[in-house]
Amino acid sequence: MMLPFLLAIAAAGHRPPRAPALPDRDTAAWWQATQALSGDDMEGRDTGSAGYDRAARLVAAGFARAGLKPAGDNGSFFQTLRLGDVTIEKEGTSVAMGGRPLRFLYDLTLRASPGMPTQLDAPLAFRGYCGRDMMADVRGKVVLCYGTRKPGLPAAPERIEAAKAGGAIGLLTIADPSFTVEPPRWPAAYARTVSFEDAPPPANDDMLIGTVNADALGALLAGGASGAEAIVAEGSAGRPLPAFDAPGRLVAHVVLSHRALRSDNVLALLPGTDPVLKNEIVVVSAHLDGYGFGEAVDGDALYNGAFDDAAYVALLQQLADRRAGKGYRRSVLFAAFTGEEKGLLGATHFTDHPTVPLKTIVADINLDQIRPIFPLDLLTVHALNDSSLGDDVREVAARQKIAVRIDPEPERNLLTRADHWPFIRKGIPATGFVFGYKPGSPSEKIYRGWYETRYHRPQDDLSQPINWQAAARFNRFFYDLTQKVADAPARPAWKADSAYAGR
Numbered sequence: 251m252m253l254p255f256l257l258a259i260a261a262a263g264h265r266p267p268r269a270p271a272l273p274d275r276d277t278a279a280w281w282q283a284t285q286a287l288s289g290d291d292m293e294g295r296d297t298g299s300a301g302y303d304r305a306a307r308l309v310a311a312g313f314a315r316a317g318l319k320p321a322g323d324n325g326s327f328f329q330t331l332r333l334g335d336v337t338i339e340k341e342g343t344s345v346a347m348g349g350r351p352l353r354f355l356y357d358l359t360l361r362a363s364p365g366m367p368t369q370l371d372a373p374l375a376f377r378g379y380c381g382r383d384m385m386a387d388v389r390g391k392v393v394l395c396y397g398t399r400k401p402g403l404p405a406a407p408e409r410i411e412a413a414k415a416g417g418a419i420g421l422l423t424i425a426d427p428s429f430t431v432e433p434p435r436w437p438a439a440y441a442r443t444v445s446f447e448d449a450p451p452p453a454n455d456d457m458l459i460g461t462v463n464a465d466a467l468g469a470l471l472a473g474g475a476s477g478a479e480a481i482v483a484e485g486s487a488g489r490p491l492p493a494f495d496a497p498g499r500l501v502a503h504v505v506l507s508h509r510a511l512r513s514d515n516v517l518a519l520l521p522g523t524d525p526v527l528k529n530e531i532v533v534v535s536a537h538l539d540g541y542g543f544g545e546a547v548d549g550d551a552l553y554n555g556a557f558d559d560a561a562y563v564a565l566l567q568q569l570a571d572r573r574a575g576k577g578y579r580r581s582v583l584f585a586a587f588t589g590e591e592k593g594l595l596g597a598t599h600f601t602d603h604p605t606v607p608l609k610t611i612v613a614d615i616n617l618d619q620i621r622p623i624f625p626l627d628l629l630t631v632h633a634l635n636d637s638s639l640g641d642d643v644r645e646v647a648a649r650q651k652i653a654v655r656i657d658p659e660p661e662r663n664l665l666t667r668a669d670h671w672p673f674i675r676k677g678i679p680a681t682g683f684v685f686g687y688k689p690g691s692p693s694e695k696i697y698r699g700w701y702e703t704r705y706h707r708p709q710d711d712l713s714q715p716i717n718w719q720a721a722a723r724f725n726r727f728f729y730d731l732t733q734k735v736a737d738a739p740a741r742p743a744w745k746a747d748s749a750y751a752g753r
Contacts, residue, residue: 273718284712296542296543321519345500347374360441360459373500374422391495396423432705467482517585518583523578532613536559536562539589597671597672624685630683634656637750639681
């Protein structure tokens with residue numbers, strides 16, 4: 251199984267590194283594909299970058315060598331997205347409170363938006379959790395809110411709407427450090443918004459919207475560390491918070507840049523073998539894009555995105571190599587999507603502008619959020635109880651003695667943050683996976699540590715620890731699940747009580 255991808259690497263001018271001692275040849279081939287896609291020469295595969303284009307060509311060449319058929323635009327392997335990029339340039343951008351400078355991307359970051367104010371001089375008003383009842387006197391001010399995710403308190407959209415309705419010109423949210431299931435990451439890699447070129451401006455485009463590092467709260471409020479610590483402690487606990495106007499004024503100078511981008515989905519079809527079922531399509535997907543170059547962390551400014559998500563585009567490639575010349579009963583569309591990290595752009599564009607009839611797509615099995623860094627005994631499965639795909643997952647997992655469960659942390663909204671979601675929105679059964687763990691276990695400690703130190707950081711690279719047996723076990727699970735869904739007599743179907751049935 252290793253030879254096809256080694257040939258693809260050679261054709262692209264890559265010299266494959268020596269494979270480590272792995273459980274089997276299949277895992278070795280998968281890891282070599284991962285190395286090729288997440289090496290430094292791919293420059294982190296940022297949407298619309300030259301590095302991304304190199305990676306897309308490499309993936310397309312691998313699909314072609316495996317005998318897959320082009321499924322993109324105009325008989326090619328590529329479906330092109332036309333995008334617009336708005337970036338807040340670090341050079342020249344400054345933010346200060348009461349004359350005290352704040353470090354952009356470290357103390358706070360801002361949402362890049364075409365209509366955002368680039369010059370601002372305004373008072374700052376702390377209004378607790380920023381419910382509508384706290385917004386009676388915020389006209390012309392920048393509102394500062396505590397960003398809790400606790401049930402019963404205002405969520406981010408509610409806070410913005412309340413501030414806008416009150417006449418505020420900006421809203422800054424304190425990143426809650428107690429949200430340890432996915433802790434805030436500082437520094438921010440960059441401040442960019444990438445969207446479809448014909449997309450309308452984002453909601454509240456004319457407001458200054460950003461996030462504040464809780465560690466910088468004392469400097470922002472000029473109330474000293476003890477006052478800031480009290481706010482963080484009370485806010486993290488969901489207890490009542492005061493409302494007050496901070497001394498001094500918030501002064502910001504923002505340098506915006508605009509550019510047009512284009513970036514490609516890579517799409518390839520393995521035709522089915524059954525005279526009837528070949529007209530139904532199972533999509534297997536992963537996202538090819540990463541973050542590219544960003545703010546340095548521990549001296550490293552290249553966000554390679556090895557596990558997120560090069561390793562699972564590589565797994566699509568490995569599946570294609572394994573099935574070379576051997577189709578399933580149904581057709582299978584291999585999709586390496588762009589722009590996932592910028593808002594599920596590639597998958598959204600494909601489901602809005604499918605290159606195959608949308609009604610022929612019967613399922614999507616998406617690979618993202620998978621971290622093979624501890625033993626695989628338990629899988630969190632998105633939409634597990636919503637469709638017959640969940641029944642297929644249970645059966646395949648049981649054969650491999652892998653337990654399954656629904657998401658135990660729904661406050662993270664993982665279901666809506668990966669490329670299976672645009673398919674679900676179109677009424678197509680879809681699923682994805684997260685390595686699970688028992689509370690308090692060594693696996694949980696490893697999982698939490700990875701999110702704190704490597705998620706969306708340069709440290710998600712080829713040097714990080716990996717559990718090879720777990721990686722191989724998940725890969726086998728994916729191969730078997732794809733075969734079960736693609737060969738089953740009946741197409742996947744929503745359960746009658748699913749919230750997504752009938753979309």
